[in-house]
Amino acid sequence: MSSWVPNLNLALKPWAIAYSIVMVTLGCIVYAAGVNSFVLPNHFGNGGVAGIAIIFYYLKEIPTGTTNLIVNAxxxxxxxxxxxMRxxxxxxxxxxxxSWALNTVFPPIFISDNILISAMAGGIVMGIGLGMxxxxxxxxxxxxxxxMILKKYTGLNFATGTFILNMSIVLASSFVIGAENTFATIFMKFLTSKALELVTVGFSQRKSMMIITENPEPIAKxxxxxxxxxxxxxxxxxxxxxxxxxxxxIVVSRPQVIKxxxxxxxxxxxxxxxxxxxQEVIGQGFTFYNTSNKNRRFYDD
Structure with a gap:
C-alpha cells in the first residue's frame, strides 16, 4: 500500500498566512450567518454536509454546527x-x-412574504461566504x-459528482421541508453557485483573442x-x-477587446x-499566485 507524506513546506510569507486566516474566518462567519438568518427560519434545505446537518436539526433539533463538525471530520x-497540504x-x-459559527452566530432573522426573496438572499450570502x-x-x-473520490474510482466528472451529491441531499430533505421549499432550495443553491463563482473567479475573467492576419508584425507591435x-x-x-x-x-480584459x-x-x-x-487567468500580469510571477506576493524567493 502506498504511503502519502504531505509536503509541510508551504513556503508562505507570514502575511499570506494571515490573509488566508482572515478570509477563511470571515467566509465561515458569513456562510453561517446565511444559514442561520435565511435558511433555518424559512425552513429551507441545503446541499452538502450543511444540508445533512439541517435535516438533523429539523428532525432532532441537533445543533447544525455539531453535525457539521462530526460528518466533515x-x-x-x-x-x-x-x-x-495548504x-x-x-x-x-x-x-x-x-461549525463554531453555525452554533453561535445568529444575526437577525429574515423572513419575506415572497419565499423566493428569502431564497435569493440566502443563496447570495452563502455564496459570498463560500467564495471567501x-x-x-x-x-x-x-x-x-x-x-474527488468518485472521480478517481469511478471516472465520474467532478462537477457531475458534486451536483449529484448535493441534489441527492436536497431531494432527501424534501420529505422534511415539503415540495415548495424544496424548489426554493434548488433556486437558492443556483444563486449560491453564481455568487461563489463571482467571488472566486468573477473578477479574473478575461477574453482570449486569436488573430489570423497577413500583417502580424505591425498588429503585434x-x-x-x-x-x-x-x-x-x-x-x-x-x-x-x-x-x-x-x-x-493574446489574453486581455473585456474593455480592451473592442479597442x-x-x-x-x-x-x-x-x-x-x-x-x-x-474563466480564469493565472500568470504573469494577471495574478499574484504564480510562483514564477515577478509580481508574486505570496511566495518566498
Missing amino acids: IILAIGYRFLD TLVFTIYAMLVT IIKGHGSSAGTDIIA MIIESIDRGITVFKAYGYYSRAEREVLY IERMISAIDSNAFITVTDV
Whole structure:
C-alpha cells in the first residue's frame, strides 16, 4: 500500500498566512450567518454536509454546527489525500470555524412574504461566504471530497459528482421541508453557485483573442505599445490554401477587446479574429499566485 507524506513546506510569507486566516474566518462567519438568518427560519434545505446537518436539526433539533463538525471530520479522515497540504490545513480550520459559527452566530432573522426573496438572499450570502473560504485557500470539504473520490474510482466528472451529491441531499430533505421549499432550495443553491463563482473567479475573467492576419508584425507591435500585453505567436497554415500564416494569441480584459478589434481593422480589415471567454487567468500580469510571477506576493524567493 502506498504511503502519502504531505509536503509541510508551504513556503508562505507570514502575511499570506494571515490573509488566508482572515478570509477563511470571515467566509465561515458569513456562510453561517446565511444559514442561520435565511435558511433555518424559512425552513429551507441545503446541499452538502450543511444540508445533512439541517435535516438533523429539523428532525432532532441537533445543533447544525455539531453535525457539521462530526460528518466533515469523518469525510476528511477518509479523503484528506485528495487535498494539497495548504488546502488541507485551511479546510480543517474552515471546518472548525464554520461549525463554531453555525452554533453561535445568529444575526437577525429574515423572513419575506415572497419565499423566493428569502431564497435569493440566502443563496447570495452563502455564496459570498463560500467564495471567501475558497479565496483563502480553504474548502467546504464534505461533498467536494466525496466527489474527488468518485472521480478517481469511478471516472465520474467532478462537477457531475458534486451536483449529484448535493441534489441527492436536497431531494432527501424534501420529505422534511415539503415540495415548495424544496424548489426554493434548488433556486437558492443556483444563486449560491453564481455568487461563489463571482467571488472566486468573477473578477479574473478575461477574453482570449486569436488573430489570423497577413500583417502580424505591425498588429503585434501596435497591441504591445497600446495595451502592454504579451502576445504568443503560432505558426500555422490554411488547410485549403496551404498558405502559411502567423497566428497571434493574446489574453486581455473585456474593455480592451473592442479597442484591439478597431486597431486591427485599421491595419488589416480582412483579419480573422475569434474572441473566447476565459474563466480564469493565472500568470504573469494577471495574478499574484504564480510562483514564477515577478509580481508574486505570496511566495518566498
